[in-house]
Amino acid sequence: MSEPLVSVNDLTKHFPVTRGLVFQRKVGAVRAVDGISLHIQRGETLGLVGESGCGKTTAGRTILGLYPATSGSVLIDGQDACTAKGPEMLAIRRKAQMIFQDPYASLNPRWTVNAIVSEPLRVHGLIARERERAEKVKELLSLVGLSSRLVNRFPHEFSGGQRQRIGIARALASDPLFIVCDEPISALDVSIQAQVVNLLEDLQDRLGLTYLFIAHDLSMVRHICDRVAVMYLGVVVELAERDELYENHLHPYTRALLSAVPIPDPKKDRARQRIILSGDVPSPINPPTGCRFHPRCPIAGEECKVAEPEWREIKPGHWVACHKA
Amino acid sequence: MDATPQTDSLTSFAPDELETPPLTLGQLAWRRFRRHKMAIFGAVTLLILFLYAFGGAFILSESYANFTDTSQRLSPPSASHPFGTDTIGRDILARTIYGGQISLLIGLTAVVIETLVGIVVGALAGYYGGRVDAILMRITEAMLNIPEIFLLIVMAKFFGGKIPEVEVLGRAYSGSVIVIVVIIGLTSWMYLARIVRAEFLSLKENEFVLAARATGTSNAQIIFRHILPNSIAPIVVSATLGVANAILAEAYISFLGLGVQPPTATWGNMLDGANNYLESAPWMWFFPGLLILLTVLSINFLGDGLRDALDPRSRAV
Numbered sequence: 001m002s003e004p005l006v007s008v009n010d011l012t013k014h015f016p017v018t019r020g021l022v023f024q025r026k027v028g029a030v031r032a033v034d035g036i037s038l039h040i041q042r043g044e045t046l047g048l049v050g051e052s053g054c055g056k057t058t059a060g061r062t063i064l065g066l067y068p069a070t071s072g073s074v075l076i077d078g079q080d081a082c083t084a085k086g087p088e089m090l091a092i093r094r095k096a097q098m099i100f101q102d103p104y105a106s107l108n109p110r111w112t113v114n115a116i117v118s119e120p121l122r123v124h125g126l127i128a129r130e131r132e133r134a135e136k137v138k139e140l141l142s143l144v145g146l147s148s149r150l151v152n153r154f155p156h157e158f159s160g161g162q163r164q165r166i167g168i169a170r171a172l173a174s175d176p177l178f179i180v181c182d183e184p185i186s187a188l189d190v191s192i193q194a195q196v197v198n199l200l201e202d203l204q205d206r207l208g209l210t211y212l213f214i215a216h217d218l219s220m221v222r223h224i225c226d227r228v229a230v231m232y233l234g235v236v237v238e239l240a241e242r243d244e245l246y247e248n249h250l251h252p253y254t255r256a257l258l259s260a261v262p263i264p265d266p267k268k269d270r271a272r273q274r275i276i277l278s279g280d281v282p283s284p285i286n287p288p289t290g291c292r293f294h295p296r297c298p299i300a301g302e303e304c305k306v307a308e309p310e311w312r313e314i315k316p317g318h319w320v321a322c323h324k325a
Numbered sequence: 326m327d328a329t330p331q332t333d334s335l336t337s338f339a340p341d342e343l344e345t346p347p348l349t350l351g352q353l354a355w356r357r358f359r360r361h362k363m364a365i366f367g368a369v370t371l372l373i374l375f376l377y378a379f380g381g382a383f384i385l386s387e388s389y390a391n392f393t394d395t396s397q398r399l400s401p402p403s404a405s406h407p408f409g410t411d412t413i414g415r416d417i418l419a420r421t422i423y424g425g426q427i428s429l430l431i432g433l434t435a436v437v438i439e440t441l442v443g444i445v446v447g448a449l450a451g452y453y454g455g456r457v458d459a460i461l462m463r464i465t466e467a468m469l470n471i472p473e474i475f476l477l478i479v480m481a482k483f484f485g486g487k488i489p490e491v492e493v494l495g496r497a498y499s500g501s502v503i504v505i506v507v508i509i510g511l512t513s514w515m516y517l518a519r520i521v522r523a524e525f526l527s528l529k530e531n532e533f534v535l536a537a538r539a540t541g542t543s544n545a546q547i548i549f550r551h552i553l554p555n556s557i558a559p560i561v562v563s564a565t566l567g568v569a570n571a572i573l574a575e576a577y578i579s580f581l582g583l584g585v586q587p588p589t590a591t592w593g594n595m596l597d598g599a600n601n602y603l604e605s606a607p608w609m610w611f612f613p614g615l616l617i618l619l620t621v622l623s624i625n626f627l628g629d630g631l632r633d634a635l636d637p638r639s640r641a642v
Contacts, residue, residue: 061535093541097540100532106535108537110635112637123541123543170536
């Protein structure tokens, strides 16, 4: 296998819990991301799934250096995104972009589409002349399927799907190699979701992009991703090729997650065996000892309570962290 | 899939000639501002007030404004003194003209200082948070806890007499006017700083700020180009109210003998000088009071219009 475009090594992100007004003392930490390792090849789409609050979004943001990492490293195209500063960081920002979850909050309401989409061009000094920048913006808008006549409109004049396209156009403006898609479709309604996903796939084919696709819609992930990583409480518990994961998953959490996907045929859906997990996700301030999933795991044994399971490769390309697998 | 499904219906109806005209933000704001009748009224009134104060000076001389004629004490409005005379027989019309120059200058420039300091302190505290926030906010609270009048006195003593005369628009202003502007500006920024901080605290959590950071935009650009324009509404409101406060604060300081020295007129000290003659000589407070009222009112309307014009979401274009 060739050198991966993005490699994440044992990345952790803890948010301190503090008390006090002027002199803040640390009383604990939210272990939002607690040691994840991922390698993303050029041109592939890696899905990152998990339930709400498991640290998917934090992982995506920490990978891009938007949150300072607590420990670990992230290499994007050979550059360390965790320690980079100044011009180096700017170079990484140019190569790695992000598409946000909420298309209503991610565009500045006071800016025109032209100003929003041309921001990366201005910040990175890619096109010096304003007229040429405006041309590039029009090009980008038609690339994402919006009319170039809309450049002087404001975000509130668009629908959710159109706004998400503006967000995508902004992310593409600096010619990035890698884009973190942070639940780009979960705020859109179903008919628009398909359009945006198809647009993302189409852009990947045309521009050779690499995606980290964060989502909780498992059928959409199956549609778009090449490989899928499953996260639970700040750690990755299983990682495999898409079909391998959907057909031969080994981790009990993955099994429970996949059993929740509805089948669009009522007869078959009635026969579906749902695995209902008891209890809630434990607090990431104080995660369980041993395997983090053991309090909710239907097959947990004694060793699961004490020993943290090893992250091992069961089959080529299929990694899992479970004692019972 | 074809990547342009959403625009097909649009393009088939609207030919490209109907492209949104490439208006700049300023042009758009001006269009909205023009539609705002009260704002136009405010702008025109303010212009008239400026013409009154600065143009009137070409008709009546400053020495006439300070000319004392004790035989004409407290005479009501008449043909020779249209606004009447004060306790020592000075012409109130001439005094409102020269007082207006000082009051308008103090009102507007003090607000500029107040707004700049308030925005910078509030923006830094709100945006950076943590220790920067803690330190700046404790200073702000300390300033707020000292009664304003003491701050004014201390600062007036501290700065007083250190600044030489300056000449603006062909008229010499004593250093005390500048001192007053600085003092009023430096003692009134705290409320605005807290408002701006609160705005920044909530706005910086928006995803568009994160998006700007992911783009690589610098902190200064995020503060001034992304967040500040979104918090313009409360700033404009606060600045508008600040003008009235500044004009009146000048009156307090002058009353304490630390501000603009007599015989130089200001609207504030004219109003102040009338407080023993409220019933016997109402023209003494009516004219300067009316002018202050008009100034404050027109700036309020102007501020309203500006706030709406600068908001792209407001309807009228």
